[in-house]
Amino acid sequence: MSSYSDVFAISHDRDYDEEICVGDHVRTGPNLYPHFEVLAVHGDKAWVRNTDNGADHLALISRCRKINPQAFAQAAE
Numbered sequence: 001m002s003s004y005s006d007v008f009a010i011s012h013d014r015d016y017d018e019e020i021c022v023g024d025h026v027r028t029g030p031n032l033y034p035h036f037e038v039l040a041v042h043g044d045k046a047w048v049r050n051t052d053n054g055a056d057h058l059a060l061i062s063r064c065r066k067i068n069p070q071a072f073a074q075a076a077e
Contacts, residue, residue, distance in 0.1 A: 014065055020046060026064040035067055 020026060024038045026048065036048035036059070046059050 014062060018064075018066060020061050020064045020066065024064075025051070025067045026059075027067055028059050028063045028065070036064075038064070 020038060020041060022038055022041060026036050026038060026046075027033065028036065028048075034053075035051045036057070037051055038046050038048055039056070040047040041061065044061050046061055046064055047056065048059050048064075049056050
């Protein structure tokens with residue numbers, strides 16, 4: 001099955017370099033939410049955990065965008 005992104009040729013990759021490391025808080029694609037904590041990085045993928053509901057996912061590193069630590073703290077309140 002094709003995804004919505006595939007059908008409409010939507011790219012969620014970021015167009016700038018950014019190092020994503022274990023412990024970083026990120027969002028994926030251009031979306032503001034959900035927020036994830038990076039648990040592990042291997043190659044071009046990251047194991048991430050949704051900070052709202054605890055669900056684990058695999059994400060492409062190229063789609064991860066760091067969240068400003070101050071913004072993350074405010075969102076958690």
